[in-house]
Amino acid sequence: MNFSQIAVLLSVAAFFGIIVKKINQPILIGFIIAGFLLSTSGFLRGTEVISDLGKVGITLLLFLIGLEMNVRDIRSLGKAALVTGIGQVAITFILALALGLILGLDMLTAGYLGIAVSFSSTIIIVKLLSEKNTLDSLHGKIILGYLLVQDFIAIVILITLASVGGGSVGFYDYAWMLYKIVLLFCSVWILSKRILPSLFEKFIANSQELLFIVSIAWALGISALVAGPLGFSLEIGGFLAGLALSNLPEHLEIASRTRSLRDFFLTLFFLSLGASLKFEGLENLFFPIITFSSLVIIVKPLILISILGLMGFKKRTSFLAGAASPQISEFSLILMTMGVGLGHINNTYLTLTVIVAVVTMTFSSYMILGAEKIYSEVKGFLNIFERKVTYDNKYVVNKNLSDHVVLIGCLRTGPRLVSYFQRKNWKYLIIDFNPNVYKRLIKDKQLVLFGDITDSDILKVANLNKAKLVISTIDNVNDNLMLLEYISRLDKRPQTIFTSGSRTEAIKLYHAGAGYVVVPDIVAGDYIRHLIKSYGLKSNRLTKIGKNHYQRLTFT
Template sequence: MTEHADGFLLPILVFCAAAVIAVPLFNRAGLGAVVGYLAAGVAIGPSGFRLVTDAGSVRAVAELGVVLLLFVIGLELKPSRLLAMRRDIFGLGALQFAATALAVGLAAWGLGVSGRGAAVIGVAFAMSATAIALQILDERGTLQTTHGQRTFAVLLFQDMAIVPILALVPLLAPAGGAPEGDWRDALAATGLAVGALAAIVLAGRYLLNPMFRLLALFGAREVMTAAALLVVLGAAVAMQWVGMSMALGAFLAGLLLSESNFRHQLEADIEPFRGLLLGLFFMSVGMGMDGRLIASQAVFLLAAAAALIAGKIALAYGLERWLGSRPADALRSAALLAPAGEFSFVLLPLAAGLGILAAAHEATALALAAMTMALGPLAARGIEMAIRRAEERRPPPEFDPDSFADASGCVLVIGFGRFGQLCTQMLLAEGVDVIVIDRDVTRIQAAARFGFKIYYGDGTRLDVLRAAGAGTARVVAICVDDRAAALSIAELVRGSFPLARIHARAYDRIHAVDLLNAGVDYQLRETVLSALEFGREALVGLGVAPERADEVLEEVRERDRQRLADQQASGAVLPQSVKIGPRLTPEPLTPPRSAPQPLSPETRDVVAEQAGRAAAGRAAAGKAAE
């Protein structure tokens, strides 16, 4: 038992140690996590320290990372989003992909690669590194800019194109590798594939949402995660059984759930597995690289990588300028699209296994793809620095306060109770793009009956917030009625998404100060405005002029603001972790003019009796807890 455990755990320890060492170093150098994983794989593989020698068995498991990546891509491809970005996705994306594939394919053919092999190489290198490009955009905070959106559109088209490409590559395989079957067998295989696709579509349409709704009502968090993995892997295995790509099944499952209320929760549950397995996949690719080949062809590979990066930048820049992008935006976007994509490490081995690509050409192409991933981020950084220097030398343009053409973003509303519903109505009335998450399934179902689209998700989880778009939201509105959860969300958003404004619903004065200390930009006690308005109407009912009632309301509200600011500045409210003694001494904003009147004997008796019952109940609860 011990020997078996050691044999199982040792490779895991090696992979974890290599990732922990390599990835932070390469991230620090600006090369990205993907290059770090590749380098870690080279270091521990047969070309390095030979700590792990069986790259094939590792890749068999690691390919699940690609499957999960396709599922997440499918989740993000909502029809409405595709429609809004259709010009950039299907126009710029298709042109960039076709032009790059043709140019690279012709270059490979000219270097002696067969026609079919050159076609696969052209398609593989026309892809761009989604992980690297999105990471750079996220680090710069430019995903919502014009060039960020166009870059994302091109990447989106490439991610969509990989599904039919994976299905079409086997058609390029040379004939004669296996005996041809009867036409009846081919027809049966086609019917089986169509049946599997229909089964997945029907299950996604009629079964998945009810299943997740039921699990959300009665299941634990880990059961939701297990169900998400069950859906992804089940669809992938179903496609594999009928002879199609596992990635196609995962993509279909994600696409069918893209309009689900549980989309953000599913993405958050899948994300850790996707990241780990995709990192393992890149490490397995690094392990499979031939170090001696890279060393022997270092000059050629460096020159080819530089030429490939320059060519892809030139093609993408020309197309974006032709479609109306500004020069700086086109150059930034083109630089981000220069590195070869993650799917190069899927397509090239697939083509080699089918006999389309020679083994020597496959090894060279894989090494070249890895080198573009290493050099591409450096080129993007250099281009960005050059553009910024050029922009600094230009005189600043005149500011037009009425022009907000580049303004973008949305509001993430957490909690769709009474408070959140009214808040959302204000935003929707002004045409603001709103994303709402809530973890109450009954509330989500009730909102759906009135036409509201509410996503299921726990706002106290960082992965859910990230999946719901907190990283790009301009305002995060915390409308939950749980004071502890609201404070936790505020601290999480402030620490992880510092550029977002935080507006929070406060329970009382103590909670309001806690939220201010947590860094919220605006807080409002849930009863303040309604109570003040109620008091104003009482004054009007007593005959006070409405104008005077408005003045009194503003005076009381201003005193309340000042009192709250003083209490926060003086530390009158203790931290939430302090449980001993009162955290705040209640003080009236305006003391009463008359002395308090004693209760009548009957009232005193009733109050004393109720207080005795409450004390007895607390004592009984304390004994039960002990």
């Protein structure tokens, strides 16, 4: 492949990427279409080189997952993450496996397809939720939780497949596989804790260029070692290489610098995937494509909505969390590609999976972006998914609460306000969607609603029309604007105080009717000016005030 061919390849990929982006679709769909058209036109005849380069993208994708993975994050996101992540994958797999067997597929092929349709796309979901500024919402936290669990399950499956390989497997093969896995993870732990931090600190961390090059070389070198002599796969090597560097103080900088390179090589992976599509005998795949696409688009969200409803979440939260799931993951394509390479399945079912991916990713993009509008149309049919006692009303003992303060968010700023309310003997109600904060408040016997302020049902339970003051300590401008819109429709409107991340957002809140908006950066500047004006620069009074402030920070 010469320079001109590479230039044409990337130009066509960029062109179709722009087109699909314009219609609110994942860019990878454009890359797959570009690869298919370049292949069918005869321009891209041999895909070996581009396929090998695409493997670098997959390796770096797994490298970044290992670099950023923190199992403690799963625990911090609570039981909802584990139950929804494991439950949805298990139920979807069983249903898809049964469908595959009904359609006449052999057990192994049906199993591969069952696993492939069980996972949702972390990259697409996080990107679209970021565009909507809803990652910090209650349903956004739940979504991030079950995606993290699914990524962990996917890694375990990839490790297992890489260990088993294409041959027959007996007890001793499994024992040997388990021994190698334990040995690998122990080696990674020792490297991560005892060796690599000191090496990077002494020889590498002081140069940004060297840090980037060494990190990439480490990722690809460990991948080659794990995939070669140790008999696993490049993907697993990339994951373990990332895991080994995850304890470095510079791991976030490494991740930030590696993403662009990953995206470039992933573009080549999706181009090669599109170029490998073969549509001979597609008429025989039409019904399986419709069947598995329907399972992903309709059944997967219903599974999540049902699980969250049984756990006590309101129907709105359950619906918005489930609405993010109706697509299959990049892991699904990696899994099926690996299955073809191992000889477990033939290329026809890789083509089927790619088409299902395109169909479901296209549909889910519109569903995620329009989830609130869809909910307003179907919420009357969702009552069956909501329990009578939900988190938001379980601990509200006085439904006629009035002349009270409503405090939204109680993680950082909130606790100091609560202590003030208690000294003043004010009635107050806290709204928070962080499971850990909620549990702490319940333990302290605080009056608290577990929910999201974008849910009008939560605001009704909070009796805002009878409140004297509403304080929002969250800095999500869209959530705060929705809250102000709700308050503007009340017959009796409470006083409002908001916090904002920037001057521009503060102005938006004022235009929407906010009573007062605190901008931390501006407040900090004003207070520093006050300190200098009051205590000067030459006296030791500033130092004494600082020591008093230190005591307050330490013991309050």
